[in-house]
Amino acid sequence: MKIKLKIQQKIQLFIISASIVIYIIAVGYISLNARKMAYSDATEVTNRHAHEAAKDVKAKLDADLTLVKTLADAFHTHKYLPNEQWQDLFSKMYYEVFINNPHIYSLWDSWELNAIDSTWNKPTGRFVIIYWRENGVIKHNFEFRSMDGDPVLYAEIKTRRVPSIWEPYEDVFTEDKAEKFLMTSLNAPIIEDGEYIGIVAVDITLDRLQELVEEIKPFDGSYAFLISNGGLIAGHPDKELLNVKIEDVFPDDNLKHNIVQNIREGKPLSYISETDGVQNYISYAPIQVGETTTPWSIAISVPVDTIMAKANRNFRISLIVGVFGILLMALVIAFISRNITNPLTKITALLKNLAKGHIDDKMRIKIKTGDEIEEMTEALNSSIDGLNKKVDFANHIGQGELNHSFELLSDDDVLGKSLIEMRTSLIKADEEEEKRKVEDEKRRWANEGLAQFADVLRQNNDNLENLATEIIMGLVNYLKANQGGLFILNDDDKDNIYFNLLSAFAYDRRKYLKKQILIGEGLVGICGIEKKTIFMTDIPEDYMEITSGLGGASPKSLLIVPLKLEEDVLGVLEIASFNVFEKHEIEFVEKLGESIASTLSAVRINIRTSELLERSQQQAEEMAAQEEEMRQNMEELQATQEESSRKSSEMEGLVEALNISSYVIEYNLDGIIQSVNDNYLSLLGLSKDEVIGTHHSGNIEFSEQQKTAYEKFWRELRSGKVQKETTKVKINNRQLIFAETYTPIRNTDGEVYKILKISNNITDFQNQH
Structure with a gap:
């Protein structure tokens, strides 16, 4: 069911509805963006805290790594001192370093025995100096280790030859210590002349880093934790999680975000993790310690609710403001809609009258609102004026006044353009009707002419000269031309072919003129050889002159048309006139030329037939005289035929014997098989x-030498020389040998016209000999 609403109601309904939608979208968009910005700012702060914490941890670890690198660089002096002396010196240096760095839990080195003892020739075995603290007391020891092989961790350090930081571990470096701590080690290799000779390392407890981690709380409810390169938790507010793998603590997060992989590659990482229905934003920042290749990472976890608290409060305030704004807008729209709809009511009444087809000058209205409605009223009044003008124009067109003036209201006046196009179409239709009448008149003229000349051609087809005269006289008169001539091709003498002027006409008088034009000579000869119509209006002065009792003058146009039967030219029409021939007149003459050519051909055939009949009668008389002579000769011929019949029987027997015993093939002079006997077909198994x-050479490939010999072979056959040869042919996988004789056969004139080959299978004979 369609609900009818007034414009005022629609304005209030649609605008208020649209405003509500726009407000909802705008407030929603702004609020969501504010939430996103708040979230983005909070995450950025979290990421920044993570990176700052990473810098703090890096600074502490870098300091310890720099210490061992400095010692490792200084210990290159060992080669200038005896072993006992440098070992005592380095031990004292360790003591001083140990005293000045109370956070160091253990300081030790390891020297490859094969580098400091020339008598040691094994690849493993090392000398170790170690300092450590135990119950506040500094202790040290000298040890020999790895005498029979290096442990896996030490072997890996020897292979990598770069500073490194170890994975967290409990202190088990020496088994006789009383206390156990979660710690890590930093080491720097001693490289001499490109060879690994030892290592300097410090063991530090992770207590300092644990304290640093516990202090990082950028937001309420947030916390930080430290992860080693291998994914072990090295610092966490919950100490129960220390030295536990991160993938065991966050198994789902590790699967989704590849936490361990990103830590190993030293990449920052952030994501939202949900635990027990609580969402936390976790940001990981890499810690690259010195030149080590095993970066650690520090992470900060912040509750998402904490991040979004301020944004949620702003969102609620935005909703309240939006509701009050919509109510205020509804009041304003109701007021404006009343001022708009009153003038529209008047315009609507006018448009209803227009819709009924009513129009006159009294329909103009006046509305003064000073806005678009006033402009709309003026436009409507202009439309009424324009429609009145169009009605007046249509009335004049209906009365046949096609030239009545009319001005468009503008370039976009579609109805006005349609009326003008209608007038143009009517004018064009009148012009087309006139053209059609002219074309119909031309077709009628041509058809009547063709019918008229068809009678002429039918009535005078037994006399060529009378036919030509009637044609040229009738054509000149029908075209209202002044002069014409009909030329007939004379090819009785093949060595002297020319066009003969059979008939000419000028000023209604027959002229008996004799004129011969060779093929290709002059315009007539050119027309005959090119087989195309020649039409000229620029005629040379000395080419032709039309004379009368008052004098002579050159024609204005000249038409030369070939009389073609299919592609053969049997004659040429030449017509001159003081008037220029029109296109339909030229086409008429061309069509008529085809009919004339056909009739000329029939007349010439009739004449030749008559000549042949007379000649045949004369020959019949001569033949009667010869019959008696022939009767006498017949008696002699009969005797000769009996002898010939006997010889023919002998020849047929010989041929039959050859067909049974031999393979007989006939070739033309080009080597093409024209005849073959059944015996040869049976041998080949072909039809x-x-x-x-x-x-003859089918499926045979020749070398240049063989090709020359083959051409000579056939050249001699064509000259009448008999050729003999022995040929080997493989037929049905069997090698056969043939003795072949090629005999040129001559006709009654003594000319060679075919080649007869007689072939015999001599395979068995050849195999026996």
């Missing part, structure tokens, strides 16, 4: 249709 028409 006659498959063999006849093939070439």
Whole structure:
């Protein structure tokens, strides 16, 4: 069911509805963006705290790594001192370093025995100096280790030859210590002449880093934790999680975000993790310690609710403001809608009258609102004026006044353009009707002419000269031309072919003129050889002159048309006139030329037939005289025929014997098979249709030398020389040998016209000998 609403109601309904939607979208968009910005700012702060914490941890670890690197660089002086002396010196240096760095839990080195003892020739075995604290007392020891092989961790350090930080571990470096701590080690290799000779390392407890981690709380409810390169938790507010793998603490997060992989590659990482229905934003910042290749990472976890608290409060305030704004807008829209709809009511009444087809000058209205409605009223008044003008214009067109003036209201006046196009179409239709009448008149003229000349051609087809005269006289008169001539091709003498002027006409008088034009000579000869119509209006002064009792003058146009039967030219029409021939007149003459050519051909055939009949009668009389002579000769011929019949019987027997005993093939002079006997077809296993028409050299490839010999072979056959040769041919996987004789056959004139080959299978004979 369609609900009818007034414009005022629609304005209030649609605008208020649209405003509500816009307000909801705007407030929602702004609020969501504010939430996103708040979230983005909070996460950025969290990421920044994570990176700052990473810098703090890095600074502490870098200091300890720099210490061992400095010692490792200084210990290159060992080669200038005896072993006992440098070992005592380095031990004292360790003591001083140990005293000045109370946070160091243990300081030790390891020297490859094969580098400091020339008598040691094994690849493993090392000398170790170690300092450590136990119950506040500094202790040290000298030890020999790895005498029979290096442990896995030490072997890896020897192989890598770069400073490194170890994974967290409990202190088990020496088994006789009373206390156990979670700690890590930093070491620097001693490289001499590109060879690994030892290592300097410090063991530090992770208590300092644990304290640093516990102090990091950028937001309420947030906390930080430290992770080693291998994914072990090295610092966490919950000490129960120390030295536990991160993938065991956050198994789902590790699967989704590849936590361990990102830590190993030293990449920052952040994501939202949900635990027990609580979402936390976790940011990981890499810690790259000195030149080590095993970066650690520090992470900060912040509750998402803490991040979004301020944004949620702003969102609620935005909703309240939006509701009050919508109520205020509804009041304003109701007021404005009343001022808009009153003038529209008047315009609507006018448009209803227009919709009924009513129009007159009294329909103009006046509305003064000073806005778009006033402009709309003026536009409507202009439309009424324009429609009145169009009605007046249509009335004049209906009365046949096609030239009545009319001005468009503008370039976009579609109705006005349609009326003008209608007038243009009517004018064009009148012009087309006139053209059609002219074309119909031309077709009628041509058809009547063709019918008229068809009678002429039918009535005078037994006399060529009378036919030509009637044609040229009738054509000149029908075209209202002044002069014409009909030329007939004379090819009785093949060595002297020319066009003969059979008939000419000028000023209604027959002229008996004799004129011969060779093929290609002059315009008539050119027309005959090119087989195309020649039409000229620029005629040379000395080419032709039309004379009368008052004098002579050159024609204005000249038309030369070939009389073609299919592609053969049997004659040429030449017509001159003081008037220029029109296109339809030229086409008429061309069509008529085809009919004239056909009739000329029939007349010439009739004349030749008559001549042949007379000649045949004369020959019949001569033949009667010869019959008696022939009767006498017949008696002699009969005797000769009896002898010939006997010889023919002998020849047929010989041929039959050859067909049974030999293979007989006939070739034309080009080497194409024209005849073959059944014996040869049976040998090949082919039909006659498959063999006849093939070439003597079919499927044979020749070298240049063989090709020359083959051409000589056939050249001598054509000259009448008999050729003999022995040929080997493989037929049905069997090698056969043939003795072949090629005999040129002559006709009654003594000319060679075919080649007869008689072939015999001599395979068995050759195999026996």
